[in-house]
Amino acid sequence: MAASRALVGIAARSLAEIDPDVTLPQYRTLVVLASRGPQRVVDIAAELRVAASTGTRMCERLVRKGLIRRSRPxxxxxxxxxxLTPAGRRLVEQVTINRREQLTATVTATADVWHPSVAPALRAFAAAAGEIPDDEWWLGWPQIVSRDHDEPDGG
Known part of the structure; x- marks a missing residue:
């Protein structure tokens, strides 16, 4: 539980440092759109495990903030x-880079206790939780990460 709280804290700080007006659930909505591509509100609500009305209100707030847009095929x-709008995509990119930097600093500070099997275990953990690996994101995440970091590891 302590490790879970630490990860949530890093996620919250990495978002608050970039845009304190976006909540974690709103950011999670942006991540769903970044990773899965265009979605209906009902799909986002299902992914976030919230009521459709909650998903609608959250998406409306993100539209007003200029981070997502509606379109009709x-x-x-x-x-x-x-x-995602370009501003929404930039926000996801910046927060992810910030989070990666914070995680790197934390892992570096504890590097002497890490076992080689930790990274594959964390990837398996993320997959079991329903997370899409970075290299399968709709926005082509590895290209974004590789501009600023040598090796995206998906973990």
Missing amino acids: TTDRRVVRLT
């Missing part, structure tokens, strides 16, 4: 899809 005008 030409093939079916009844469907409304949500996508």
Whole structure:
């Protein structure tokens, strides 16, 4: 539980340092869009395990903040899809880079106790929790990370 709290703390700090007006659930919505591509509100709500009305309100706030936009596919005008705006994509990129830096500092400070099997175990843990590996993100995350870091490890 302490490790879980530490990771949540790093996530909260990495977001607050970039944009204190975006909540963790709102940021998670942006991550869902970054990793899975355009989504319907109902899909986002299901992914976040919230009621559809909660998902709708959260997405509306993100639209007002200019971080996501609504669009209707030409093939079916009844469907409304949500996508990241350039500002939303930049926010996800900046927070992820910030989080990676904080995690790197924490791991470096404890490097003498890490076992080689930890990284694969963390990747398996993330997969079991339903996280998509960085190299499978809709936005092509490895290219974003490789600009600022040598090796994205997905863990």
